[in-house]
Every structure is written in C-alpha cells, then in structure tokens.
Amino acid sequence: MSKKILVVDDEKDIVETLSFMMRARGYEVIEAYDGEEGLKLAKEQSPDLMILDVMMPKINGYKIARLLKYDSKYKHIPIIMVTARGQDSDKLIGEETGADEYITKPFEFEEVLDCVNKYLEA
Amino acid sequence: MPRKFISDNISNMTKIFFIGKNDTYIEKFNEFSFEVNSTSEFNNETFNLIDEFEPDIVILDDEIFDSKIVLKQLISKNSNNDFSIIFLIDEKNIEDFDENDIFLLSKPLNPKILINELKKIEKIKTSYNLLHKENQELKKNLYQIDVLYNASSKFAGTLEKEKLYEVAFEIFERVLSFDLASFLVNDNFEGNKLKFYINSLKKTTDEFNSNLIKNLSRKAKEENLDTLKPNHFELEIIQKTKPSYKNEFFDNEIENYDKLTAPVIIKGKFEGIFEIIRKNPFTKEDITCFQSIIHQLLAPLRSAILYEDIINANKKLKNLEKIKSEFVSIVSHELRTPLTPINNALGIILSEQGGKIGDINKNFVNIAKRNVSRLSGIIEDLLDLSRMQTGKFDFKFKKTDIYPSLELAYNTFKTPAQNKNLEFELILDDGLPEVYIDPHRIDQILSNLITNAIKFTPEGGKITIEAKTADENSVNQKEFIFPSQKQYKGNYLKISVKDTGIGIEKENIPKIFDKFSQIENSLARTTGGIGLGLTITKHFIDAHLGAIWVDSAKNEGSSFNFIIPVYSEQKEFEAELNLKIKNETETGFIKIEEQNKENDFYRYLKDTNIIKLTKHSKEHIYNMDDKSISEVFISDLDRCAYDFMISKIEEEINSKDKSCDIVLTKAYYKKDTV
Numbered sequence: 047m048s049k050k051i052l053v054v055d056d057e058k059d060i061v062e063t064l065s066f067m068m069r070a071r072g073y074e075v076i077e078a079y080d081g082e083e084g085l086k087l088a089k090e091q092s093p094d095l096m097i098l099d100v101m102m103p104k105i106n107g108y109k110i111a112r113l114l115k116y117d118s119k120y121k122h123i124p125i126i127m128v129t130a131r132g133q134d135s136d137k138l139i140g141e142e143t144g145a146d147e148y149i150t151k152p153f154e155f156e157e158v159l160d161c162v163n164k165y166l167e168a
Numbered sequence: 169m170p171r172k173f174i175s176d177n178i179s180n181m182t183k184i185f186f187i188g189k190n191d192t193y194i195e196k197f198n199e200f201s202f203e204v205n206s207t208s209e210f211n212n213e214t215f216n217l218i219d220e221f222e223p224d225i226v227i228l229d230d231e232i233f234d235s236k237i238v239l240k241q242l243i244s245k246n247s248n249n250d251f252s253i254i255f256l257i258d259e260k261n262i263e264d265f266d267e268n269d270i271f272l273l274s275k276p277l278n279p280k281i282l283i284n285e286l287k288k289i290e291k292i293k294t295s296y297n298l299l300h301k302e303n304q305e306l307k308k309n310l311y312q313i314d315v316l317y318n319a320s321s322k323f324a325g326t327l328e329k330e331k332l333y334e335v336a337f338e339i340f341e342r343v344l345s346f347d348l349a350s351f352l353v354n355d356n357f358e359g360n361k362l363k364f365y366i367n368s369l370k371k372t373t374d375e376f377n378s379n380l381i382k383n384l385s386r387k388a389k390e391e392n393l394d395t396l397k398p399n400h401f402e403l404e405i406i407q408k409t410k411p412s413y414k415n416e417f418f419d420n421e422i423e424n425y426d427k428l429t430a431p432v433i434i435k436g437k438f439e440g441i442f443e444i445i446r447k448n449p450f451t452k453e454d455i456t457c458f459q460s461i462i463h464q465l466l467a468p469l470r471s472a473i474l475y476e477d478i479i480n481a482n483k484k485l486k487n488l489e490k491i492k493s494e495f496v497s498i499v500s501h502e503l504r505t506p507l508t509p510i511n512n513a514l515g516i517i518l519s520e521q522g523g524k525i526g527d528i529n530k531n532f533v534n535i536a537k538r539n540v541s542r543l544s545g546i547i548e549d550l551l552d553l554s555r556m557q558t559g560k561f562d563f564k565f566k567k568t569d570i571y572p573s574l575e576l577a578y579n580t581f582k583t584p585a586q587n588k589n590l591e592f593e594l595i596l597d598d599g600l601p602e603v604y605i606d607p608h609r610i611d612q613i614l615s616n617l618i619t620n621a622i623k624f625t626p627e628g629g630k631i632t633i634e635a636k637t638a639d640e641n642s643v644n645q646k647e648f649i650f651p652s653q654k655q656y657k658g659n660y661l662k663i664s665v666k667d668t669g670i671g672i673e674k675e676n677i678p679k680i681f682d683k684f685s686q687i688e689n690s691l692a693r694t695t696g697g698i699g700l701g702l703t704i705t706k707h708f709i710d711a712h713l714g715a716i717w718v719d720s721a722k723n724e725g726s727s728f729n730f731i732i733p734v735y736s737e738q739k740e741f742e743a744e745l746n747l748k749i750k751n752e753t754e755t756g757f758i759k760i761e762e763q764n765k766e767n768d769f770y771r772y773l774k775d776t777n778i779i780k781l782t783k784h785s786k787e788h789i790y791n792m793d794d795k796s797i798s799e800v801f802i803s804d805l806d807r808c809a810y811d812f813m814i815s816k817i818e819e820e821i822n823s824k825d826k827s828c829d830i831v832l833t834k835a836y837y838k839k840d841t842v
Contacts, residue, residue, distance in 0.1 A: 059535045066532070 049166045050074045052091065054084030054110070055099035055128070064097065067155050068162070081105030088114060093123060095165055097158065098145070100129035108143045115144030124165040128153065182290055185221055187214065187238070188229025188256070196279035202286075210238045215245060225289060227254045230261070230275075243269060252289050254282075312343045312457050319461055323468040327475045329353075336442070336465050337367040337408075343457050346444040347425065348372070352384045353440030366407045377405060379422045384441050387429055426450050430462040434470050489557065497554040500547045507547070511540045549700040553683065556707045563606045563711055565743055567735050570600055570661060573607055574635055577614040585622055591630040600635055602735040603661050604743055609708045610732075616701040617665040617728045624726070625669035638662035643731055648677045649717040650706055656715060658739070660731035668725040677718055681706045705730075713743055 051073050055061045058079060065075040076091055078084035082104040088096060096114075100107035107127060114120040127145040147161045184197055186206035197204045205221045207214055210232055218226065226246075228239055239255055246253060253270040262274050273285060319339050326332055333351050340349045348368035354361075364381060366372060372380070425445040432439040442462060450458075514537045517525060525533065555561045578594040585592035614633075621631045643649070643656045672680060683703050709716050712732045720726035733739040 059539060062535065063532065066528075 048072055048074045049094040050076065050091065051162065051166075052076050052078065052084065052087055052093035052096045054078040054081070054087075054096065054102070054107070056080055056102045057099070060099075064155075064158070067159070071159065073162075073166075081107065081110055085110050085113060088120065088123065092120070095162060096123055096125045097162075098125055098127050100127060111143040111145045126158065126161050128158075182225065182286070183221060183223045184286070185218055185223035185226045185251075186229075187226065187232060189231050190229060193227070193229075193279060193282065196283060200283055209233065218245075218251075223251050224293065225252045225254060225286065227256065229256045230258060239267065239270070243267070252293065254285070254289070309453060312453065315339060315343045316457065316460050316464070320464045323464055326468070327472050329469065329472045329476065332465060332469055332472055333365055336461060337365070339461050340444055340458070341367070343461070344428075344444060344450070344454055345446070347446050348380075349442075349444040350380055350384070351440055351442050352381060352388075354438070361404060364405045366405065368407070372407070376422065380443070383422060384429070384443055387443075388431060388438070388441050428455060428458045430458065432462065432466065432469065434466065434473055439469070439473070493554040493557040496550055497558070500550045500554065503547050504544065504551075507540055507544055511537065511544075514540065549704070552704045553700050556704060561609075561707070561711070563609060565604050565606050565740070567602055567604055567740070568607060569602050570605070570610070570635060570663070571596070573605075573610045573614060574633065574663070576611060577618060578633065580615070581618045581622065585631060588622060588625075589627045590622065590625055593630070593632045595632060595634040597636045600661060601637060601659070603732050604735045604740050605712055605732060606708075609711070613705050613708050613730065614663075614665070616705045617730075620701060620728075621665050621667035621669065621726075625667045629668040629725075631668075632664075632666045634664045634666065636662055637734070638731055643715065646715075646717045649715050650681055651710060651715065656731070658736070659734040660714070661734055662729060662731045664727050664729040666725065666727040671722045671724045671726055672718060672720040673722045677720065680718065681716070711743075713739065 051068055053061050053064050053068070053075060054077075055064075056079055061077050061079065065077055068075045076087055076093065078087050081102045084096075084098065084102075085105060087093075088110070098107045098110060107129065111125050111127065114123060114125065121144070124146045125144070126147040126149060128149050128151060130151040146165070149157060149161065183203045183205070186194060186197070186204060187208075187210055188206070189208045194204055194206055205217065205223065207217060226242060228235060228242060230236075232238065235255075239253070242253055254273060255267070255270050256273050256275055256277060257265060259274045259276070262272070265272065271285065271289060273282065316339075319335075322335050322339065323332060326335065333353070336351070337349050340346055347370070348366065350367070351365040353363050353365070364377070366377070366380075422445070425447060426449045427443055427445045428450055429441065429443045431441045444458065514533050516522060517533050518530065518537065552561075574594060574596065578592075582592055618631065618633070625631060638660045640656045640658060640660070643660060643662075681702050683700065706716055709730050709732070714730055714732040716728065716730040718726055718728055733743075
C-alpha cells in the first residue's frame with residue numbers, strides 16, 4: 047500500500063505541483079488549502095507525512111504542528127515545514143513546535159523529495 | 169570730571185586753592201603740609217588755574233575786590249561739587265550774607281581754627297566719597313545681576329551652538345568689559361576642525377592668536393582635557409572686532425593681561441574652552457559673574473548639542489532611506505529583466521508552435537505563466553514604492569470628467585468579479601462636475617481598490633462602485649481621514665468602492681495605508697500581495713489634493729471612499745504647486761526671482777520658528793552642493809499661492825513624519841494681485 051502524504055498550503059499552484067510530483071513517485075496525496083482544513087484532514091486521515099506551509103489563513107503552520115506534536119495520537123506523523131521566511135528566529139520557532147524538517151521557499155523539488163524519502167523509505 | 173577718592177590722611181592729600189592776600193594763612197597751610205596754590209587777585213586766568221590744580225577746597229578771602237561777585241561765579245562754576253568752598257568774611261558783614269552751599273568763617277580768624285575747620289570738611293568729604301563709591305559699585309552689581317538675570321532667557325532662545333557662543337560673548341561684553349573674549353571649540357560635525365572665536369576691542373595679529381590658542385590648549389591639557397591639539401586640526405578663526413578700533417592691534421604679550429578661563433564640558437565630553445582677557449585685573453565679582461554666565465550657558469548648550477545630534481541622525485536616516493529606495497529601484501529593474509524572456513518562453517510553449525505539449529503540461533505551464541505575471545505585479549509595486557519615495561512619479565493633470573475612468577474600471581473588473589461569483593455594480597449620478605486629475609493615476613487608484621474588494625470578498629458577495637459630489641462638511645467630520653491634519657475646503661467628487669467582504673478591525677484602520685501593512689499584520693495571511701497597493705493609492709490621492717477614508721467593521725464589509733476636488737482655477741493652481749513642492753524638495757528647489765522681506769508671509773514663516781529662514785545669494789542657490797537640505801524657493805506668490813503655502817506649511821509642521829526642513833530663502837508676495 048502506498049504511503050499517504052498530506053500537503054497543506056494556501057497557494058494552490060504549489061499544492062498542485064507538489065502533489066503531481068509526489069504522485070509521480072508513487073505516493074498517495076491528499077490536499078488542503080488552509081490551516082483549518084489541513085488540521086482536520088491530518089486528524090481524519092492519519093497521513094504518513096505532512097508537508098506544511100507556515101503562513102496560511104485561519105490557522106498557521108506553527109500552530110498546526112504544535113497541536114499535532116503535543117497530541118500523542120498524532121505526534122508520530124513527520125512534519126516538513128515549508129515557508130518563505132528564512133530568518134533564524136522562524137527556524138527556531140519551527141523547531142520548537144516540533145516540526146521534523148524545515149525547508150524554505152523557493153525550494154527545489156529534489157530537496158523536498160529527499161526529506162520525504164528519509165521518513166517514508168526507512 | 170570724575171571725583172577722586174580721598175583718603176583719611178588729610179595732611180598729605182588735601183589740595184587747597186587760596187584766593188586772597190593774607191600770607192599768614194598760606195604759611196599755616198604749608199606748615200600742615202597741605203598742597204597749596206594761591207592767587208592774590210581774581211581775574212580771567214583764575215578758573216584755568218583752578219582747573220589745572222584740581223583743588224579739594226577753594227578758600228576765598230573777602231579782602232579781594234568784588235569778593236561777593238567772585239563767590240557767585242565760583243559757586244556757579246562748582247555746579248558739579250568738585251571742591252568745597254570756604255568764604256572768609258569780616259565779622260561785621262556777616263549779618264548781610266545769605267549764601268548757602270558754602271562754608272562760612274568769620275574774621276578775624278585764628279589760623280588754627282581754620283585748619284580745624286578744614287579737617288572737619290575733609291572728614292565730611294571723605295565720608296561722602298566713600299558713600300558715593302559704594303553707591304557706584306552697588307549700581308554696577310545691580311546692572312550685572314540684571315544682565316545675568318536676562319542671560320538665561322537670551323540663551324534659551326536658540327538651539328544653534330554658534331548663536332549661543334555669540335550670545336555668551338554679548339553678555340560678557342555687557343558685564344565684564346573685556347579687551348578680548350575667545351572660545352576655542354572642537355567642531356565635531358565638520359570633522360577635525362578647531363574653531364576659534366574671537367571678539368575683541370582691537371585687532372589681533374596672527375602671532376597673538378597663535379599665542380592665545382597655545383595658551384588655551386595648555387590650559388585644557390592641565391585640566392586633563394586633551395582633545396584640543398591645534399596641530400592635528402584644521403583651524404578656523406572667526407573674528408569680530410569693534411569697528412572703531414579697526415586699525416589698532418594688540419601689541420602686548422599675552423602674559424600682560426589678566427585672564428578668566430572656563431572649560432566647557434557637556435555630558436562628560438569636552439566641548440571647548442572660553443577665555444576673556446583684560447588689562448585691568450578682574451575683581452571677585454567679575455569672576456562670580458563669569459562663572460555664572462558659563463553656568464547658564466551649559467543647559468542650552470546641552471540642548472543645542474542634542475539638537476545637532478538629532479539633526480545629524482535625521483540627515484543620515486534620510487540618506488539611508490534614499491539609498492534604500494535606490495536599491496529597491498535597481499533590484500526591481502534587474503528582477504524584471506529576466507522575467508520577460510521567461511514569460512515569452514512560456515508563451516511559446518503554450519502556443520504549441522514547437523510541438524504539442526498535452527493538457528497536463530499545459531496546465532503546469534499555465535501555473536508558471538500565472539506566477540510570472542504575479543511576480544511582475546509585485547515588482548511593479550516595489551518600483552512604484554521607490555518612485556513614490558524619490559518623488560519620481562510623473563503626474564499629468566488635466567481638466568476632465570470622471571466617467572471614462574469609472575467605465576473603464578467597471579469593464580475591466582466585470583469578468584474577474586463574475587468569475588468569483590460576485591455581484592458587481594456601478595452607480596453613477598448624472599452631471600458629475602469636472603475634476604483636475606491625472607486619468608492614468610485615477611485608473612490605478614480604482615484598479616487597486618477594486619482588486620482589493622474582489623480579493624477580500626467571499627463568493628456570493630457584492631461590490632458597488634459609486635460616484636457623487638460631496639461638500640467639505642461631510643468630509644471634515646471623518647474620523648480616519650488621510651491625510652488627517654488637513655482642513656478640506658470647497659466641493660469634492662466622492663468615489664466609493666464598497667464590498668461585503670471580511671472588513672477591517674477598527675484598531676487596524678489607521679494602519680492600512682502604511683507600507684507593507686498587510687505583511688506585518690500576522691502570520692494568518694489571507695491573500696497575496698505585498699501590501700503596497702493602498703500606500704500608493706494614498707500617495708496618488710494626496711497628489712490630487714484629495715483624501716481617502718474607510719468605513720468598515722470586522723465581517724461587515726468595507727467601503728473605501730476617496731475625494732478629489734471639483735475643478736476650479738484655484739484648485740488647478742494648488743495641484744500644480746503641490747506637485748512642484750513634492751517633487752522638487754527631494755532633489756532641489758523651486759527657484760525664485762524677487763524678494764521682499766517685509767511681507768506678512770515672510771513674517772509668518774519666521775514666527776513659526778520651526779522653519780529656518782536663511783537668505784542666500786542667487787549664485788549660492790545655483791551652486792549649492794548640499795542637496796540633502798530640502799529647500800523651497802518661492803517666487804511671485806500671488807494671493808492664492810500665499811494662502812496655499814501657509815496651509816501647506818502648517819500641514820508640514822503638524823505632520824509627525826516630516827522633519828520640516830523646508831527652507832524658504834526668499835519669498836515674494838504681491839499684495840495687489842488678489
């Protein structure tokens with residue numbers, strides 16, 4: 047059974063391209079376009095990995111990561127944070143919230159894929 | 169003639185002038201060591217003799233011819249009370265005598281009694297002189313106190329260091345009557361420059377100056393204030409000499425003068441050193457005075473230095489802001505360049521002229537193309553921002569009506585609105601008045617506002633554009649109106665873009681026109697864009713001498729309203745002048761031809777005290793290097809311009825984010841061209 051990846055980003059174009067490439071690598075992909083929907087899907091669908099944008103309407107990525115990582119039911123889900131913000135302070139917040147990886151935009155697709163493989167192929 | 173001070177030691181000091189023939193008196197005087205001069209008859213020469221001798225006492229014997237007339241002449245000559253008069257009169261005539269103001273002694277007279285009387289007179293005189301002297305000193309002290317009392321208020325009037333030094337010199341001059349006052353100062357703001365201010369009675373030679381400076385530096389060193397090293401600095405000597413002494417030089421060595429010296433230390437930093445020198449030694453009171461003046465100088469000097477710091481920091485900030493704007497401008501241009509071929513290449517792929525690409529690929533190329541144009545939009549916004557900051561926006565105003573702009577906006581955004589399932593309506597009154605606008609900028613304003621409305625309104629909502637006239641009353645009452653300090657006068661055209669979108673919280677309303685306000689807001693970004701649209705919109709509206717405001721509440725939609733003045737000659741004039749000022753203060757100035765300092769306008773500007781008025785020659789204006797100082801030169805102001813400039817300057821003064829360094833060098837106000 048193929049592994050399930052949840053992609054959460056309010057930029058539809060980013061979600062669409064990421065999903066396409068992940069699917070092409072044989073992953074199952076579910077999509078969400080804002081924080082609220084992302085959190086809901088994470089809880090309902092229990093994905094094997096999440097790719098999470100930081101700046102989003104309704105609930106931001108940091109908060110979603112925190113909510114999931116402090117919940118024993120979901121804390122095993124690896125989270126890859128993706129954001130346009132590159133400052134160190136943001137990176138720290140990302141680590142404190144328990145995100146497993148941190149990738150800044152603009153990213154190369156290979157970079158994301160390496161990250162994903164690290165968690166899903168091992 | 170100044171009154172001499174006479175000591176108690178009468179026998180040595182007292183000078184007697186005797187008019188009479190009796191030699192025994194003269195012998196007696198000599199016996200008591202009086203200094204005596206005498207004449208046996210009164211004639212034209214006698215007064216000259218008295219003047220030359222400067223007697224303390226004049227004794228007149230009635231033996232001489234017409235003695236009573238001579239006495240009268242003596243009394244009238246002695247109107248200043250320079251000497252005492254003793255009249256020796258025969259006992260038998262004493263009953264008829266009626267002169268006061270003199271000492272009267274009757275003959276026959278024992279010389280011993282005369283001497284005794286003289287001693288009494290001297291005692292009285294001595295007391296009088298002492299009193300007089302003390303009185304003079306009290307007067308002088310009172311004067312000094314008065315000057316010192318006024319000193320602080322004189323100092324308080326200025327924030328310029330040089331002016332403060334001048335005032336200090338002025339006060340020194342009034343209370344201390346120096347021969348020369350000097351101030352050696354380390355001018356931090358002009359690099360390694362020592363300035364030496366001299367205010368003197370006579371001219372000084374170069375050698376004398378250099379001795380003075382050496383002397384001061386040595387004193388500074390003694391005080392452990394080692395910053396004044398004349399050899400390491402460029403030295404500027406600023407000298408003022410009293411005109412009447414123009415050709416006289418100090419010829420003596422500096423050691424021959426009495427000196428008062430005061431180092432000035434502000435916030436632990438050595439500013440400079442004051443010194444006044446005088447041939448006559450300074451008294452205790454003088455020293456107290458000097459100390460008091462220096463003391464009073466310190467507080468305003470501290471403020472002046474702080475003020476200078478602020479001005480300097482402000483200059484630096486302005487410069488940085490300029491560099492930043494230029495940087496943004498260059499980077500944006502550079503970013504724009506590669507976008508063009510990317511866009512073209514994507515276009516070629518999409519056109520499938522190089523071969524079929526299939527629906528899936530087409531979709532992704534479309535995504536690329538969409539994002540390229542989004543990036544272009546952001547870069548355009550950044551370019552607009554830098555244009556706005558450097559005043560490089562080009563406005564082409566003309567008298568026109570507003571309908572074409574509104575219709576264009578409606579037609580442009582009809583489809584995007586429909587795509588988002590929004591109701592889109594344009595409500596126009598008939599016969600809207602003409603306005604003085606740059607139609608291209610009005611198009612941009614409308615485009616920005618409508619784009620926002622579409623962006624922030626959820627599907628199924630409604631957007632309404634409305635245009636009608638508005639009077640000044642309805643405008644001036646608005647709470648959040650931008651620019652807010654202004655009073656709006658006359659009739660306006662009001663255009664509203666109303667939506668049923670997410671609305672704005674009240675506390676955020678004052679901030680929405682700030683740069684990048686959307687980004688700063690929160691992580692919860694709701695929509696794209698970099699938050700410059702409204703900033704630029706406001707800038708455009710300002711240039712039209714209009715205003716913008718928002719009626720909005722959270723979740724209840726927003727109504728963005730802006731007004732632009734209905735056309736009149738006055739408004740046309742104001743818009744053009746405003747544009748000139750806005751653009752040219754950044755880089756240069758509006759130049760002028762005439763000047764008339766006696767007009768109300770000039771006085772008004774001077775009274776405001778915030779605007780610095782300096783007068784430059786025409787040559788100076790054309791050759792000015794320091795473009796960082798904004799200067800406005802105004803010429804041929806007629807009534808309209810006059811009123812407008814005043815309101816404009818009031819605005820500058822009130823607005824917090826402006827530093828008000830408009831310098832009006834010359835102003836001309838033609839009263840008759842109303």
